[in-house]
Amino acid sequence: MACLQKSFTVRTESHQQVVDISAQVAAVVAEAGITTGLCLVFVPHATAAITVNENADPNIGVDFLRALKKMVIEHDDWLHDRVDNNAAAHIKAALIGPSETLPISNGRLALGTWQDIFVCEFDGPRTRREVSVTVWG
Amino acid sequence: MACLQKSFTVRTESHQQVVDISAQVAAVVAEAGITTGLCLVFVPHATAAITVNENADPNIGVDFLRALKKMVIEHDDWLHDRVDNNAAAHIKAALIGPSETLPISNGRLALGTWQDIFVCEFDGPRTRREVSVTVWG
Amino acid sequence: MACLQKSFTVRTESHQQVVDISAQVAAVVAEAGITTGLCLVFVPHATAAITVNENADPNIGVDFLRALKKMVIEHDDWLHDRVDNNAAAHIKAALIGPSETLPISNGRLALGTWQDIFVCEFDGPRTRREVSVTVWG
Numbered sequence: 001m002a003c004l005q006k007s008f009t010v011r012t013e014s015h016q017q018v019v020d021i022s023a024q025v026a027a028v029v030a031e032a033g034i035t036t037g038l039c040l041v042f043v044p045h046a047t048a049a050i051t052v053n054e055n056a057d058p059n060i061g062v063d064f065l066r067a068l069k070k071m072v073i074e075h076d077d078w079l080h081d082r083v084d085n086n087a088a089a090h091i092k093a094a095l096i097g098p099s100e101t102l103p104i105s106n107g108r109l110a111l112g113t114w115q116d117i118f119v120c121e122f123d124g125p126r127t128r129r130e131v132s133v134t135v136w137g
Numbered sequence: 138m139a140c141l142q143k144s145f146t147v148r149t150e151s152h153q154q155v156v157d158i159s160a161q162v163a164a165v166v167a168e169a170g171i172t173t174g175l176c177l178v179f180v181p182h183a184t185a186a187i188t189v190n191e192n193a194d195p196n197i198g199v200d201f202l203r204a205l206k207k208m209v210i211e212h213d214d215w216l217h218d219r220v221d222n223n224a225a226a227h228i229k230a231a232l233i234g235p236s237e238t239l240p241i242s243n244g245r246l247a248l249g250t251w252q253d254i255f256v257c258e259f260d261g262p263r264t265r266r267e268v269s270v271t272v273w274g
Numbered sequence: 275m276a277c278l279q280k281s282f283t284v285r286t287e288s289h290q291q292v293v294d295i296s297a298q299v300a301a302v303v304a305e306a307g308i309t310t311g312l313c314l315v316f317v318p319h320a321t322a323a324i325t326v327n328e329n330a331d332p333n334i335g336v337d338f339l340r341a342l343k344k345m346v347i348e349h350d351d352w353l354h355d356r357v358d359n360n361a362a363a364h365i366k367a368a369l370i371g372p373s374e375t376l377p378i379s380n381g382r383l384a385l386g387t388w389q390d391i392f393v394c395e396f397d398g399p400r401t402r403r404e405v406s407v408t409v410w411g
Contacts, residue, residue, distance in 0.1 A: 053227055
């Protein structure tokens with residue numbers, strides 16, 4: 001088994017935003033040089049998340065964030081808003097989750113044609129969102 | 138470490154549906170012949186997802202799809218509907234996620250008594266939904 | 275590669291509750307004695323789930339459970355309520371998912387400063403919720 005773990009950072013520009021990190025993750029997979037295995041993509045943050053969906057139409061990310069805003073209303077008497085005023089961001093991050101695990105086949109991420117990897121920013125803008133990629137196989 | 142990666146396809150019959158794939162995933166785990174390890178179940182699609190829940194009462198799947206329809210309203214002025222008219226399916230797929238990772242113990246998936254593995258179809262019917270299973274340990 | 279799989283149980287006190295299991299998971303990682311790798315945290319239950327978020331303010335868990343109650347209304351004519359009267363718990367468990375996979379770096383879980391690991395109880399109280407931890411690297 002080979003195992004490679006690398007991190008990179010992402011800058012976000014808006015309060016809520018999805019950022020396509022597919023190319024950065026693919027570069028770590030290529031560097032690992034393994035044929036068959038898995039890839040864990042993880043954010044060490046409690047107000048950001050990782051998900052996978054289509055970026056060929058970037059409006060899917062816009063729709064996704066709008067849907068989450070309807071599910072989790074901002075400042076809806078959340079108790080944590082008294083401390084940090086960002087409770088909705090924490091709730092969304094817990095709902096989507098901080099990681100995705102993806103298969104590697106033939107030395108590449110075995111994503112579908114319409115799948116891209118997103119960091120979901122729920123409490124930006126932030127200068128440094130860290131993404132940890134662990135590849136093994 | 139042994140690692141086995143196999144795919145199979147699922148046909149869906151309805152616009153929205155959960156399909157129990159527990160037996161097909163268990164067959165890949167049995168073929169791998171490993172004692173302790175992990176199993177990644179992944180769909181390479183942006184309008185389908187993987188989740189785990191009870192199928193002893195198949196109405197749980199029906200309730201789950203109905204709950205998602207209430208959370209993500211179809212054709213609610215989503216921007217992606219102008220392109221493909223299936224934005225709600227993409228949003229649900231991003232919310233549930235394309236994979237689950239499950240433990241293997243004593244040569245078998247260590248699922249609970251009331252846990253089955255589902256492909257969630259959000260934009261069917263489709264003749265071929267692919268499921269990728271990676272087992273290692 | 276080293277692989278260690280261990281289980282522990284959690285008692286829940288309320289109908290819906292998040293329980294911080296970060297210390298128990300960290301103890302399994304420490305026992306495994308690996309430097310770089312991954313950790314799968316899994317509940318073999320269909321009315322409980324695993325998520326990751328901040329516990330420095332325990333009200334985040336309270337807010338998270340309240341948000342889920344708004345998304346998935348209890349006894350909203352769910353079909354499974356006719357069998358077991360706990361359909362909302364199943365729906366929430368399917369939505370959040372039974373597992374999280376986390377990176378290990380420098381012999382420790384590479385969680386962020388504001389990340390803790392939670393078991394989400396949606397149908398308690400229960401005397402025994404099992405948590406399975408698989409570490410490899």
